[in-house]
Structures are given as structure tokens and as C-alpha cells.
Amino acid sequence: NAGVTQTPKFRVLKTGQSMTLLCAQDMNHEYMYWYRQDPGMGLRLIHYSVGEGTTAKGEVPDGYNVSRLKKQNFLLGLESAAPSQTSVYFCASSYGLAAYNEQFFGPGTRLTVL
């Protein structure tokens, strides 16, 4: 039982390049989330999904797109990376509503945009 896994663990991009971060969970959770974590700012929600085929915007969605084609996978895309997107990205999943259910986090992806 791997829980939540993220690939890649580290990535360096040049401004304007694109990439996709992959999140996979094996707990059959309906809800999945993408966060970014910056120094002194805690975790900020980028996008989330309440089920296969559905996605919604979070607090800081600009510059990112997501897809949830399969229940176990949640992809985060950067179409044209900017230095402001340098951050640590975390994926999480939960069985039910976030307010009352534990969110299980992946180990994170450290992204640097030059």
C-alpha cells in the first residue's frame, strides 16, 4: 500500500517550458488536491477534484491546469512556467469532505523555474 505518490521528486525548468506533475493514490479516495508550499505561507490550494472527471479551482489556480481522467490519478500541468511558480508542490487525497476527513499527502515535488 503506497498511499500517495508523486513524480518527479525534483525538477528544474527554464521560463516558458511546460511540464506535468503526476499524483497517484491507491486508497480509492474520491477527493484529490494540489497544493503549493512557499516559505512563510503554509499550503495554498491550487486545484482540487471531488471525483473522476471533475476538477475545480482553488485559491491560486492561475498558470496551472489539472485533469482527473482516472480516479486514482490527478495531474497538474504548467503550460508556460514562470519563476513565480518555483515552489514545493504537494498532492493530497481524502476519503470524504476535507473538513472531517484526514488528508493524506504525497512526499512533494520541488520545482525550480529559472
Next chain:
Amino acid sequence: TQLLEQSPQFLSIQEGENLTVYCNSSSVFSSLQWYRQEPGEGPVLLVTVVTGGEVKKLKRLTFQFGDARKDSSLHITAAQPGDTGLYLCAGGMDSSYKLIFGSGTRLLVRP
């Protein structure tokens, strides 16, 4: 905009000391969760409190949800080096699928 403010931002103490971390908001939350995050890893849930005034204990950690459900505190008794990490509070609302995270308290317990 719902905000959760945590204080202090940084705390460095000696092993064996007690400490309290605070999480405050002007908004009312349906629940309050506390997570601990170690370097290079994702946050891990410590506790969820859902009732105003609720107190939960987890070994040497005591969590309290304010009566008005706008604030929470985490008290650690006799801190140990293994308690070192980033402590995050997160508020949840019935009407939302999302959690609002505080900015975190970074704790260092020196041997």
C-alpha cells in the same frame, strides 16, 4: 477571505520544556485539524477537533478548539527532539470541500 494565523512562527526550545502554539481566525470553522510536517515530507494529520471547547490528548500533545470555533491551540509537554517539525493548523467548513491552512509554526527542540 478566510485566514488562519499561527503564532509563533518559529520556536526554539530545550528538551524537556513545555510550549504552546496558537492558531487564530476571525472566521468560524466547522472543524480544525493539526498536521505535522518533517523536512522533505508531506504533512501528516495529528488530530481533528469538531466541537467548540473540545480538548483532545495525544500522548504529550494536547489540542483545544475554542468555544467559538475560531481558534485552537496545541500544547506540548516535556518536548523531545522528535517533536521537531513544522506544525500546521487547517480549518474546514461544512459548505466547502477545501481546507484553509495556516502559515505554520516551525519548532526546533534542542537536545
